Amino acid sequence: MMSRKVLLWAMALVVILPTLFGLGYWFYWDQFQRYAPVTITAPADVAAIQSLLDRADYVSPDFQKAVLTTGPASGVTTAVTQPVSKRWVYLVTFRNCQPCRAYEEIEFPRLQAGGIETRVVPFALADNGATKQSTPEERSTIAELWLNRSWPLYQQWRNTPVESWKAENIDVADDDMARSGVVWASREFITELAPLLRNSKVNIAYPLIIWRNKNNELRVCSCTSNKAYHFIREDLGLPGDLETDVRDLLHFPKQILPSGSESSASSSSLAPAPGLNAGGNYGPDSAPSSF
Template sequence: MNRKFLLWAMAFVVICPALFGVGYWVWWDQVQRYAPVTIASPTDAAAITSLLTRADYVSPDFQKDVLTTGPASGITTAVTKPVDKRWVYLVTYRDCAPCRAYEDVEFPRLQAGGVETRIVAFAREDNGNVKQSTPEERSTIAELWLNRSWLLYQQWRNAAPEAWKAENIAVADNDLARSGVVWASRDFINQLAPLLRNSKVNVAYPIVIWRNKNNELRVCSCASNKAYHFIREDLGLPGDLETDVKDLLHLPKNLMPFGSETSASSSSSSLAPAPGLSADKDYGPGAAPSSF
């Protein structure tokens, strides 16, 4: 066995594991680290499902029924009920930029695939003396949880934070009941986060929750667009190869064909009023203040 062969054998023994290690690290860093988590514990899955069921989310697919308490009462009550279809929950707060990015990019795709997109908005708790929500935000959160208005959510989301005055919405800070609703939105997070951490979910926003084709409860902390395609794959929706590859490889926009990118502003169609909800409460200027 000559010396040259031994050198090549030694190089092979050293280089191949190194290349394998580098390849595995790149795969993990660019793909697998963004993969969603399956909630394997039946107890935790049931607790999370219960929380989602009890949370007052908003959705363009929510339907309204008008019921009466009896023929002699003359009292009618507008109630809402969810549509029987696949769903994706997105847990968000007012100024969450990754949450807005997920809505802009993925909501149109999910809705086109017949998936109901449900928003659970919450007001963050103060961090010591640092206020993490405004009175206008708290008032809007309370109104969203009480009246579940998709129209209000659209108006709130599409307005600049400094421009949103929460006109014609009761001030939550002046109302014990509405303040209680704000705290309920925070308690939702305080109960949800430990359940997610039990399954090794890194709690970051947006939190996206859905069930896959095997009816397993899945969770994604989708702060990166590299996680988006996993959800569509779970739901059996077609992917966008051009966008998915660009997201994974960090390709700059100027390498993509002109017109292949849809801007955030043009994706606002995902927030268009759903059929049958045009009679939603008017929260614009001149409208009557909200009550409950």
């Protein structure tokens, strides 16, 4: 007959083992899996998203100018821009997006060193009723970037504090119907992209990173946390940074750390999606946004 001590141990194991398994699974999900990118599988959505990307006037250090002659007898040459033949990563961003800046500073050098073209699609935040969520200088600069696609201008703009950027020698978009239309197009890009991503359960948070993996599948990441960065490099076959990746993946969540410990990047300095309140939760586990 089973002794009382053995019976008590058996009962304890029945409770303890599932609890440990549940905690382990929660930790794996919380620290790893919830940051994983989403694969867009619906053929119609893949085609529509790719079409939007193809039509967006991104800026890139690899976007080259070719000088073409319009006719053999005319002697007239025209400089036109054309993409280079490289694998690419799109970053969709707005001016004050701190997680976007963090991704650029940390990952762009790694991607570029691996032969990946880094394409940036800047957009102007939509107005919130009568409240402007972008400055005239920002709107003018975005119009100029979409029209002339200057990577040096983009770098200068991003590296200058907002309050110091005067958009000198750039036409004022608000005074020009054509340039105002370009600003509107940058917002319309987001308006058309957002529902296509929501179809695949992608939360709309920034930076939005879009790329294709080695199987040519379209992948999307709302990379508000540096715990998501390694997924993109792995997809592209690039080496990781062991020290950084291990430190980020083993970064304990605030809920199980002593009071005063540092929280994860997904809950700090997170820029809101356009048209949403800054106080909302737009991290990887938040509810999908309405824009």
